[in-house]
Amino acid sequence: AQKITQTQPGMFVQEKEAVTLDCTYDTSDPSYGLFWYKQPSSGEMIFLIYQGSYDQQNATEGRYSLNFQKARKSANLVISASQLGDSAMYFCAMRKGMDSSYKLIFGSGTRLLVRP
Amino acid sequence: GAVVSQHPSWVICKSGTSVKIECRSLDFQATTMFWYRQFPKQSLMLMATSNEGSKATYEQGVEKDKFLINHASLTLSTLTVTSAHPEDSSFYICSVGGTTSYEQYFGPGTRLTVT
Numbered sequence: 518a519q520k521i522t523q524t525q526p527g528m529f530v531q532e533k534e535a536v537t538l539d540c541t542y543d544t545s546d547p548s549y550g551l552f553w554y555k556q557p558s559s560g561e562m563i564f565l566i567y568q569g570s571y572d573q574q575n576a577t578e579g580r581y582s583l584n585f586q587k588a589r590k591s592a593n594l595v596i597s598a599s600q601l602g603d604s605a606m607y608f609c610a611m612r613k614g615m616d617s618s619y620k621l622i623f624g625s626g627t628r629l630l631v632r633p
Numbered sequence: 634g635a636v637v638s639q640h641p642s643w644v645i646c647k648s649g650t651s652v653k654i655e656c657r658s659l660d661f662q663a664t665t666m667f668w669y670r671q672f673p674k675q676s677l678m679l680m681a682t683s684n685e686g687s688k689a690t691y692e693q694g695v696e697k698d699k700f701l702i703n704h705a706s707l708t709l710s711t712l713t714v715t716s717a718h719p720e721d722s723s724f725y726i727c728s729v730g731g732t733t734s735y736e737q738y739f740g741p742g743t744r745l746t747v748t
Contacts, residue, residue, distance in 0.1 A: 564737065
């Protein structure tokens with residue numbers, strides 16, 4: 518069975534500094550996708566970054582990068598140059614296979630608070 | 634990318650009544666839609682996978698007779714909470730998969746409060 522684990526319920530970071538949010542996963546499938554979403558207090562789910570299991574390079578999207586360590590089954594999110602607007606819940610998620618018709622399984626989330 | 638809408642954005646209903654929540658894919662034909670539930674300060678839990686033209690697939694522990702899902706067209710899926718109780722109060726979010734592996738679009742969510 519697939520499982521996503523986020524061990525940090527809450528994190529603080531100083532504005533303009535970088536922060537790493539941890540995510541580990543467990544699956545026996547060779548093909549899978551890993552996602553990070555941001556959920557502000559409004560509740561909307563904002564897609565941040567995606568990493569496919571066969572991707573050789575770590576994904577990057579602007580200030581977001583995914584530190585993908587396949588052997589360790591970890592997919593940590595790195596946010597560089599934190600901004601006050603980054604304060605939100607962050608969820609790591611995994612999907613079996615590469616087909617978007619497969620469901621996403623979410624981790625428990627990490628609440629990030631950026632201090633001015 | 635796909636734009637997904639939900640209606641209503643929030644609803645208050647009395648215990649024992651039924652509530653219907655709509656999820657629309659505005660610019661993308663979706664054969665599959667997903668319904669999630671999120672309790673305060675918790676993660677998203679998948680309730681069911683909605684398949685156009687066929688029965689929904691429910692996750693273990695989700696009562697299919699209580700949470701009725703209808704996916705009658707490629708752009709609309711509905712979730713009906715029947716005989717709602719206060720413990721059904723939650724944030725309900727739908728999502729739609731896109732055409733590429735990394736696409737998964739979420740609706741803005743519906744906040745249900747049962748009094």
